[in-house]
Amino acid sequence: MTATTELTSVNPAAQGQPIIRLTNVTKRFGGLTAVSDVSMEIYPGEVVALAGDNGAGKSTLIKMISGVYKPDEGHIYLADREITMASPMEARSLGIETIYQDLALCENLDATVNIFLGREPMKRMFGVFKQVDRRHMLTESKTVLDRLDITIPNLRRPIRQMSGGQRQAVAIARAVYWNAKLVIMDEPTAALGVPEQRKVHELVKTLKSQRVPVIIISHNLQDIFAVADRIIVMRRGQKVGDVMASEVDGDDLVGLMVGAGEA
Amino acid sequence: MSENTRASGQGRSVLDFVGAFWAWIFLLLLVMIFAIANPVFLSPFNLQNILANMAILTIIALGQTFVIISGGIDLSAGWVMGMVSVVAALTINTMPPGAPLWIVLTVALLIGAVAALIAGLVNGLLIARLNVPPFIATLGMFGIARGVAFLLSGGMPIPVRTEGLGRVGNGYLFYFHPTAGWSFLTPPVGLAQADMRQLMGVIPNAVIFMLILLFVAHIVLSRSRFGLHTYAVGGNKEAALRAGIPVSRTLIAVYMTSAMCAAFAGVLYGTRFTNGAANAGEALLLDSIAAVVIGGASLFGGAGSVIGTLIGALIIAVLSNGLVILNINPFWQFIAVGVVIIIAVLIDQARERLIRA
Incomplete structure (x- = not known):
């Protein structure tokens, strides 16, 4: 596998203490490395989109944050304290709330x-x-x-x-x-009509204004550009981009997701 | 969607009303038809009779209500009831002859309850922990309880001759006699045989017992955390799990509740018929499911209520009593109940479509 050429940009929200910090997190399923050596930070009031093609490792990464999986390597810190969660309930009690695509209502x-x-x-x-x-x-x-x-x-x-x-x-x-100290949303607009998508975008902005950071998993570029401050792009389990939404356009993002421009 | 609901207006709200209250309307119609056909139907004696006769069915159906709301079914309830009636009869017959009746009954209920709760626990463990479909798990228990009941009883009903037992199940809270006046729990003493014909019972004990259990079940289902969790598990098991609800424990408790209701029904049977019979509840199983479904529960889980089940049981009881009073062959009752179940499900489906439209 070629060395990761990660695209990064300066994050103006990166001041003070991150709400959640992942360092060199790896998760394997048998021979498959679903998430490989990923580090990231989320700061208060940030909306971060997690983008990537199917099988890029977005869901696995999220499930480690929400307590479904335990990372094989690496650490997760919540407000500077290392956390190891045995179950989603434990993650919830720590203030990490996940809203799944099927909403679980x-x-x-x-x-x-x-x-x-x-x-x-x-x-x-x-x-x-x-x-x-x-x-x-x-x-x-x-x-x-x-x-x-x-x-x-x-x-x-x-x-x-x-x-x-x-x-x-x-x-x-x-x-x-x-x-919630951190809200994770999995494909929040997948099943919604356009006016309702807009309502969800407004809700995410409301959360942001109340300084609750949000991670959004999405395929939908419109979603991402409508609400995200920052975009983390995953490809084949690796983090290949960590960019401010204002500095890229859809083509850049698709390029990162599918690996175009790679030799 | 709420705008659409309002826009389609009057016709729809009438449909909504009929959909929600058809069982009440149907019960009212039945009562009116039978009352017009034969005024005896509405006599206090007959009305009390209907209520006393439906007590056993209603109690089994209460347990079934919890199970069906949780998204399952308890096919074993009828035979567990029969097994309890046998266990209770055997227990009572081993008690010393002079023992006070309330002690005899309490011990019989306790030992019967243990037998039932073991069955309920096994049902619950199979369904909640080993993921056996409720239909299969309780069908297995159907056979086991049936076999145990027949083995224990030797295939024959076990008569119980304890003094006063029959008066518990068949007696009344009050008795009234034109000359002797009112008395509590026991008929006035010293009445001549000829005077007994004028004696009138007021409020059968079986009805009191049923009402107490109805009240408790209603409170538990509508107010307790366990009740709420029963609805949640039946509505969306996965969501309940993710919300941190102890789904397995809730399901086990649901099947034990059903078994406990079967135990109450079995002991009540013993006091009404003064015997223990393995097949005491055989005919009641389908009627109990029918009562719950007629009462608005969904076999897919998540919906139902104690009041609904009561209405369902009333419809079945009124039908069977009314057909007898009108001198119609009682076998028609099976057909009538069968038709009402199918109507109940059809109405439920139609409502579902209305709501989703």
Whole structure:
């Protein structure tokens, strides 16, 4: 394999302490090296797009950050403290929230329950029986949705009856409510119509304005240029580009992704 | 989408209403038809009879409600109930003759519950930990519980002769007699045989027992964390896992809940029929699933309620009672319940299409 000719540019957000830092992370599956020696940093208030062709190692890289896989080599630091996560739940408890492409919502339940799923607030009934505190869930859900400037007319309707954009908004609200230090979004606009894609872009910008860094995995160049400050490009498990979105165009990016210009 | 819902207007909201409440409407129609055809149907005696006779079915269906909401099915519930009735009968018959009735019943319930909970635990472990499809796991337990019940009973019903046992299952909370007045739990003493004909029971014990279990099941399902998790697991197991819900533990608890309900039903059977019979619940399994489905639960999981199941059980009970009162061959009941199940599923599918449209 040829030596990596990594394209980099200066990141103006790179001041102070990164929220998350990966150093020389490698992950192998049998004989296949899915991610090879990748280092990166994410700073507060940054939106970083993770671009790359299918099989480039984007998902594997993300899954190491979200606790699904353990890296074979290398280290992950959250605010300067090394973390080793045994499960996605542990990553969540550390403040790393991942929004998967399928959103992982229970469509038969309403938005408020979904926001609190697995971490339901309880209150005592008659002093003994512990019951789910639905009123608390409703008021807290309203607060977090307001904070994100999301309007969902009836929070008691099951997710099944909501539009794709509203579902995405609920998934984001769930991540944000639990004081995410880092939000990872996997193909957030893949299944959405154009107006809803725009709504998701606005949501990402809202998160950014609240200093929550976001990593977006995307195939969609429009997505990337609409929201990303910085673009990390993966190819065959290696990081081949780490550039400011303002300094490149779509052709540059595609070139990096497919390896054009390589001898 | 919400705009579309509003735009299509009145016709749709009527459809929505019918879709959501058809079971109530159907129950009301049944009651009206039977009441007009034969006024005896509406007599207090007959109404109490319907409620007392549906108690065992309703209790099994309560457990089935949890299972079906979680996205599974419990085919073993009927035979587990029969097994419990046999175990309870054997237990009662080994107790010393003079033992107080409440102790006898408590011990019988405890030992019956242990037998049932073992079955429920095995169902749950197979389904939650070993990923055996619920249909297969509980079909296996169907056979096992059936075999155990017949082996224990030797193939014959086991009569129980404990004094007063039958009055627990068939008695009433209050008794009223025109001359002797009201009495609590036991009929007034010293009534001549001829006077007994005027004695009236008010509120069957079986109904009280059913109502208590209905209330507990309703609270657990609609208010507890376990109830919420049951809906979540049935709605989207993968999402529930990722949200950190203990999916395996929830599923195991669901199948143990169903087994426990079967145990309550088995002991109630023992007190109503004063025997333990392996096949006590044989006919109830399909009716219990029917009650849950008629009550609006989806066999794909994630939907259903205790109130719905109660309505479903009421429809089945009213149908069977009404057909008898109208002197129609009771075998028609099977056909009627079968038709109602199919209608329930068709209506559910139509609603689903409406919602998604």
